[in-house]
Every structure is written in structure tokens, then in C-alpha cells.
Amino acid sequence: MKKVLITGCSSGIGKEVALTLAQEGFEVVATVRHPEKAKDLAGHTHLCVEKADVLSYIEKEDDLGRIVKQYGSFDIVICNAGVMLGGFLEDLKMDEIQRLVDTNLMGVIYTIKAVLPDMIERQSGKIILLSSLAGRRGTPLMSCYDATKFALEGLAESLSLELAPYGITLHLVEPGCVQTDLYRQGAMKQSRRQGVYEQKLEKMSQKFQSGRPRKEVTFQILKICQGKTSRLHYPIPALKHFQIWLKPLIFSKLGHLVWKKWMNH
Numbered sequence: 001m002k003k004v005l006i007t008g009c010s011s012g013i014g015k016e017v018a019l020t021l022a023q024e025g026f027e028v029v030a031t032v033r034h035p036e037k038a039k040d041l042a043g044h045t046h047l048c049v050e051k052a053d054v055l056s057y058i059e060k061e062d063d064l065g066r067i068v069k070q071y072g073s074f075d076i077v078i079c080n081a082g083v084m085l086g087g088f089l090e091d092l093k094m095d096e097i098q099r100l101v102d103t104n105l106m107g108v109i110y111t112i113k114a115v116l117p118d119m120i121e122r123q124s125g126k127i128i129l130l131s132s133l134a135g136r137r138g139t140p141l142m143s144c145y146d147a148t149k150f151a152l153e154g155l156a157e158s159l160s161l162e163l164a165p166y167g168i169t170l171h172l173v174e175p176g177c178v179q180t181d182l183y184r185q186g187a188m189k190q191s192r193r194q195g196v197y198e199q200k201l202e203k204m205s206q207k208f209q210s211g212r213p214r215k216e217v218t219f220q221i222l223k224i225c226q227g228k229t230s231r232l233h234y235p236i237p238a239l240k241h242f243q244i245w246l247k248p249l250i251f252s253k254l255g256h257l258v259w260k261k262w263m264n265h
């Protein structure tokens, strides 16, 4: 049975993916920062919960290194842990931006490095990254978040070439807005510019609340884990493929105009 390591399973997409993969018979090690938040994950067959902070390397704790040592090889790693920082750049504080970059980019690099030596030795493995449509095109109020997801796209594209000779594949799952607490927890509610800026923040929050169901993302990840599909990019919904493909032709002009109009209203 394939063994899967998933980061950030206390809520949202990570929790649902952990439960679904375990139900499907994968051996899942679901990691959470605070085990007291993981009660829903307890008592399921094929599912172990471990404590891990993807920033533990900063404190020289190496939570993920300890887990890899304890469980041995992982066939699949899902780098899901992430945070949001939404708002106008001038309102965002440098320490918040640092935490965002540390979690969404450095935390992913740390997670990959924890499993990589063993995958290279065994000449096989799947690395799945929770990127976003925000990693393919920029949107207002998300500049720093988008920057971290653009960085993941570059990381994965490069690694997919570097690791192909070792039989290791990379997969970028790129959902648009999904119904989770991500935006609510990480969005600025006020702006020092007030008025129209705050209305935009509220509108962006509504976009997330009416986002796509988590199960669409989970289903896509399940198919990748089952080896039913093996591409680098998985925009969700898949229709977005065309928009992304057309980006150099249309989006950079038309899409930019649409967002500009949105900002001016």
C-alpha cells in the first residue's frame, strides 16, 4: 500500500485529502501543528496523525526529518500547509510577509528536502504541491500571496526536470477560490486608505465564501495519487487551462483590463 505524507491537515483541503486517501486504502501520515485541532482525524484506519510545523527547521527542530526517520519511506508527499495574506501591499507588515514567504515557499522546500534523499535512493516518488490559480496569474489584493504561489510554479517546473531521471514526478494542483477558512484567517479587514479599498477587501472575501467545493480538489489529488493521471499542471476547474494557455495572447491585455475595471468601480 502506498505511503503518503501530508502537511497542514488540521482543516480545509489537507484534512479532507487525508480522510479521503485513508478511506481509499493509502497509508496516510497526516501532520498538524497543533494535535488538539486534529480530533476529527483520530480513530480512522490507515491514518496516523503526527505533529509537525513546516517552519520547525527555523528553530532547528526538524519535525519532518523526525517523521521520515520514524516511518521510513514515503511514496507520495503532499505539500499542502499554507497561509494567506490578503490586502493592499501598503497595509501589510514586513513580519507578516516574512511569515507568508517562510510558510508557503520555504516550508514547501523544507518538506520536499525531508523526503527527497529516500525517494532518490528508491528512484521513485510523487511530489504534489498545493499551488493555486494565483500562481498562474496575478490578482489585486493578493500580491504577496500570489508571489509565493508563482514561486512554487517555478520550483516545481525546475524540479520536474531535475528529478525526472530518478523517476520522481512533480504535480502542481492549482485551484481558484475554494470554500475554506484560508482567506478569512489571512485577509486584512481594514485599510489605511479606507472607503473604496475596504469595499474591495469585503468583495474578495465574498468571492472566497462562494468558492468551489473542496471535494473537487480532493478528487484531483486522489487521481494523481492513484496514478490515473500524471501531468505537471492541474488548474481547477480544468477549463481554466484555456485561460492560462491564452494568457500571453489575451489575458495579459483583456484580463488585465477586467481587473482594472474591477478596481475602479
Ligand SMILES: NC(=O)c1ccc[n+]([C@@H]2O[C@H](COP(=O)([O-])OP(=O)(O)OC[C@H]3O[C@@H](n4cnc5c(N)ncnc54)[C@H](OP(=O)(O)O)[C@@H]3O)[C@@H](O)[C@H]2O)c1
Pocket: 007, 008, 009, 010, 011, 012, 013, 014, 032, 033, 034, 037, 052, 053, 054, 055, 079, 080, 081, 082, 083, 103, 107, 130, 131, 132, 133, 174, 175, 176, 177, 178, 179, 180, 181, 182, 183, 185, 208, 211
Ligand atoms: N482555499 C482556497 O481558496 C485555496 C485556493 C488555492 C490554493 N489553496 C492552498 O491550499 C492549501 C490549503 O489551504 P486551505 O484552503 O485548506 O486553508 P486552511 O483550511 O487554512 O488550511 C491551511 C493548513 O495549513 C496549516 N499550516 C499553516 N501554517 C503552518 C505551518 N507553519 N506548519 C504546518 N502547517 C501549517 C494550517 O494549520 P493550523 O490549523 O495549525 O493553522 C492548516 O491546517 C494552502 O497551501 C493554500 O494556499 C487554497
